[in-house]
Amino acid sequence: MFFAFQEPVMIRVVVEQPVESTGVADVLLGAFGLTGALIVGALALGLLFGAVLIGVKKMRERYNLEPVPDSEALKIT
Numbered sequence: 001m002f003f004a005f006q007e008p009v010m011i012r013v014v015v016e017q018p019v020e021s022t023g024v025a026d027v028l029l030g031a032f033g034l035t036g037a038l039i040v041g042a043l044a045l046g047l048l049f050g051a052v053l054i055g056v057k058k059m060r061e062r063y064n065l066e067p068v069p070d071s072e073a074l075k076i077t
Contacts, residue, residue: 060066
């Protein structure tokens with residue numbers, strides 16, 4: 001008896017524009033973009049690390065700080 005008083009279900013159909021398909025060229029451009037970003041990041045980190053190493057070397061020369069030779073640090077005589 002309660003089912004007779006329910007309102008009907010309304011369905012609204014939304015028409016959307018079709019999605020453009022992804023082609024081989026799009027995938028290749030995306031892959032090259034990601035590869036390029038990784039290469040740029042690796043180069044930046046390499047330059048930063050190299051600059052730090054050169055800076056440490058120049059600082060040691062400036063203040064006459066010589067590192068302990070490996071033979072003494074490892075106690076090899």
